[in-house]
Amino acid sequence: MMSSEEETEFGLYTDKLLKKSKRTRQRVDAGEPRNSYSSIPNFSSRPSFLGGSNNLYGAIFTQQQHFGLFGPGFAPTKMLNELLGRQKAESGADGEEVTKFDAVIRCDGSPPSGEQLAHHMLRDILQGRKHELLVNHEHILNNNNNETKGDAERGDVEAAVAMQECLAEAGVGERQQVDLMEDALNGMETDSLPSPKVEPRSPAKPEDAKKARVENIVSGMRSSPAPPQVNGCKKRKLYQPQQHDSTADRYIDDEEEETEPLRQKQVEKNALKTQLRTMQEQLAEMQQKYVQLCTRMEQSSEDSREVEEIPSDSEQSKRSPIASPVRSIATPNQPQPTLSQQVSKLKISPPGPPFHNGLLHEHHHLSNAAAMYLGVSQKFLLEQEARMAKEAAVAAAVSEAQSQAHHQHHQPPSKTENITERLSMIKSNVTPTGTDLEGLADVLKTEITASLSNLIDSIVTRFVHQRKFRSNEGTAAAEQLNKDLIMASQLLDRKSPKQKPIERPHAPPPPPPNNPMVNGHDLPVRPPMFQPPKPPGINQVPLYSMNHPFCVTKQESEQNEALSLVVTPKKKRHKVTDTRITPRTVSRILGQDGMGMSPASMEPTPCTSPRPPPYPQPPPPMLPVSLPTSVAIPNPGLHESQVFSPYSPFFHGPSHGHHMAMQTPSSPPRMHKMERESPPIHHPPTLLHPALLAAAQHGGSPDYGHIRAPSGGLNMDNGDRNSDCNSGGDISYDGMQPTISFLCRIPEVSLTSEHSSTLTPMHLRKAKLMFFWVRYPSSAVLKMYFPDIKFNKNNTAQLVKWFSNFREFYYIQMEKYARQAVSEGVKNADDLHVSGDSELYRVLNLHYNRNNHIEVPSSFRFVVEQTLREFFKAIQEGRDAEQSWKKSIYKIISRLDDPVPEYFKSPNFLEQLE
């Protein structure tokens, strides 16, 4: 069957080539049978795991697909929910939105007053009372007014002094709040306002003046026709313009949109500035609080564990660096630095010893996320300040009359009315002209809220996970099984991609507690990093928030391009460009040569099993047309061999060190004898990925301030609805929308997290890494390995296109180096070897694994070598003059696809690609 197929295939092709001389360019492989290489049953020359019985394994496959999807993260989610529910029941009448916080706080058993304070503060923030806090805090900052501190001192958390002050302030009566706020505003104007053009306040009747000022702020915020430029992201439409339009009309005054009163601008600026600053301070405080919580939880849960890392003393040293930036801001009687400076202080990511237990590591992780956020905010503020200054110069003509007109339109609030509430209310109804500022505020609010809740969720989840995991190592075995099944399914998928997914017949993995390990393969000795996958999305938000659009400012990042494309009415495919180096990678690369493996990568790397020597020898080099047909015959024996081959998770090869010849000598010979790798080593299979290990080791605190992470994950989420809907939705979107969509629609995007249809740069990286295993993945396989993507035609095509591009690059390189070898007089193709230090290899690695996220599987090197030899032979024989001479090579190479390691499906994997 195979041979006949070959003949017809080629015969047809050549016939058509002869017929159609019209097309000049040589079409090497157009119109190959659909997925002809990989979809042919048992086409692969590899031992066939599945034999011929597709149905049976198909069932397994589809079942395990869900298995893999839900994976270990499933149960924890449930547990979290249960925990939260229980805690809520216990907590009684507390607001619903604070349930999670309750759970968190009470995790350690005893909620001291400090945590109660934190609790209230969180609730305050969530409920929008932050304005009060902001203003009051500002009051503290400017006036060092400690009179109302009250019982804040009884808090037992010394690190949260600033927060406590803030909280204490928040506790004062409303009347006092009004005064405090007014004071704060005054102080703001006098102390922190760089521009002198402020209406001098009259000392005679301070009350009235202050009220008037407040009114000015209010009206100014409403009326300011700020240009739609936000943080340098040029002319993006702003957040929810329709909503603002509809509501704003009621407030638009006749004249107010014509000119911008400078003073109003300034006041507005100050108000927002203050708000932003305070929110950031609060965020920092929350971080701090979080650290404390982590520490407490750590202590409470560590009883039974060995307490190597964290003697209670180290807590102090660990907390202090975090608290210090906050204090530096909260410290009264200090000249207030500019807002951006303050933010930059906040941005300092807490150093401190690396903690290698999950919680503390998580703390670092999240703190970094928060730091990223702060960095984002800082950037915005810088730009905002710049813009404000410019506008101030432009709008030199201050129109007092206008501001007075505003006063008429908006009566001063009754005394009992909470000014801050009114502020917030008005803020939600500002005219579209002020939407840039407004959008910022909204985004900040949303983002902070979302980040906080996610932080907390994450903590709880981690905690629960740790608890559970310790008592239940059996999960490892389940994961192992899962992995194996996936491998099988992958092979199967290539052969019969048409399988329809079958509903998962039984419940997901979480094995019963106390279930001993089924087999001793996967020992619980996991590096901390690999906590059971978090419930989807728990960490997604922080991750995505790092890629906040604020980040992408002027630098025309490629991602910017994608975003702008989305904005344009014309529907375009998301351009997902990768390749920007992450901070961590920078340090890694700086430490070592470009190809050098990072220490992390030297860690046991499970699934990158070297190609086994007993591999069915590569097809007859000189006869590309006559492909081995034997593999077409289902061979049960091969099934066995596959199970126990190095590819199988159950295989345990020699356990000595594994050496990839990845060193990079100073002057690497492009090609040289390949040290046929000493016995292929296979490490005990784990789900641990080098990237994960790397993350665990480098997880400390990359300096996000220097180099921004690629702004991935920001592509418009509108892809959810499929392509056709995109164009319609795009118009109404604005620059803020991506963030909003990610942070506001947590239930949809984050908590369910899987199922954005947008391929992010992270996905691109992942796809590139996958290329090490598969050159010709079917779309079914691809879909399987991107479970977080809701596929439609567009993104499927995009993903397929990626691999097409990968191949293109790959073959170009191959041809290039093959020709070079020919020109250099290499005679025998067998003399060509590709080792880790080959230039070719380096080029490829740079392309597909630029940041050395993973250790390149030696199988890939083998494939490269084979490809190179094929090209070499073809060129040597002059076959390259023939039409479509590459086709045979492609065909050979297409059979060298390997199963992609299962951990590529892990949601964590994507995260670890940064």
Next chain:
DNA sequence: CTTGTACCTG
């Protein structure tokens, strides 16, 4: 008509 691929171009 859809899918998959190669090829070329920007």
Next chain:
DNA sequence: CAGGTACAAG
């Protein structure tokens, strides 16, 4: 890397 095209097969 994406757009676009030309193919060739289901």
